[in-house]
Amino acid sequence: MRAVVTGAGGFVGRWLVRHLEEAGDQVVAFDRDLDVTDGGALRQVLADLTPEAVYHLAAQSHVGRSWEEPVEVLRVNCLGTASVLDACRRLASPPRVLVVSSGEVYGAVPAERQPIEEDEPLRPLTPYAASKAAAEAVALQAHRGYGLPVVVARPFNHVGPGQSTAFVVPALAARIVTARARGERTVAVGNLEARRDMTDVRDVVRAYRLLVRRGEPGAVYNVCRGEARTVAEVAERLVALAGADVVLEVDPALVRPVEVPALVGDPSRLVAATGWQPRYELDETLQAVLAEAAAEAPTP
Structure with a gap:
């Protein structure tokens, strides 16, 4: 085609x-x-x-x-x-x-x-x-x-490797990897309660x-997958997968003026029309994002 x-x-x-x-x-x-x-x-x-x-x-x-x-x-x-x-x-x-x-x-x-x-x-x-x-x-x-x-x-x-750090998951990964490398104890985050698919x-x-x-x-x-994850869950998985000893700390500057509290979709129509099913679990995706963040992290 x-x-x-x-x-x-x-x-x-x-x-x-x-x-x-x-x-x-x-x-x-x-x-x-x-x-x-x-x-x-x-x-x-x-x-x-x-x-x-x-x-x-x-x-x-x-x-x-x-x-x-x-x-x-x-x-x-x-x-x-x-x-x-x-x-x-x-x-x-x-x-x-x-x-x-x-x-x-x-x-x-x-x-x-x-x-x-x-x-x-x-x-x-x-x-x-x-x-x-x-x-x-x-x-x-x-x-x-x-x-x-x-x-x-x-x-x-x-989400996935190659995404800009202007977006939440690669931004979190970059901060966590940098904090671990520098021996820092806190990582700045935005709204942890938002739930996303x-x-x-x-x-x-x-x-x-x-x-x-x-x-x-x-x-x-x-x-979409049809499954809800809070930003807090994702951040905690990133910390665990990175092996970092850090605490997440909300920074008001990272909180958007208007935030949709939850956004979870139903993929049934897509599945019925095409047979599509997701192949990657969240941890696989987060590990790939962390690997890229580690490769691009500045030398401490």
Whole structure:
């Protein structure tokens, strides 16, 4: 299958390109070399490549940072998606398109309605989540209005080697490894009570390819494990796996202005459509993240 990946230089994009190539797909990867808000450039590029599948990952993806740059986040995440879809629908043979949204679009869902199903109303709490909800609306309109074969993925938290320390798990791993190396006794953390559904990035990208091949156009799919973990649990596992003798200490500067207390998804629709099952357990993922943190840690 001839596939185009936008946002291919990002954390998930790099793993996706690797997975597609290992599966035998012909992949053209774009990152900062292609502005997804430039409709003219997109139309020319896709007309030249005639892809059979487009994986649209390009986005401003840091939830905390979206509070500082809400207009830019909306421009890239919503208008960029609209430009990609417009370029795809104008092709003589439109490709199947996967638009990657986020479980953050659900917002704060009461505990009695979790794990969250795809029909749950969207109540985005952050500028990032609002931009993804808007991108979903554009994607589903492209299917309903133009017949473009679009599938929307709503991944919940995903982790693994290669993720920026701007995100919680690699940030915790880096602080723990550094504290251990320097003989420090405390590690700064943010909100430890938040509960998240965490999936290894290598499992996430398998789900993306399966959705392109087997997902129903116009449908939305959660990509998640369906299991809740508190940040405290994850931090304690990282400490244990690292063999560090440290105490976790909440730093108010690391606490976001608005935090969804719990976000756990139901992957039943994904499993029914594709047969997907996660292969990596949390400890395997955390060990890989710690190994990378140790390799990059500064010499004490």
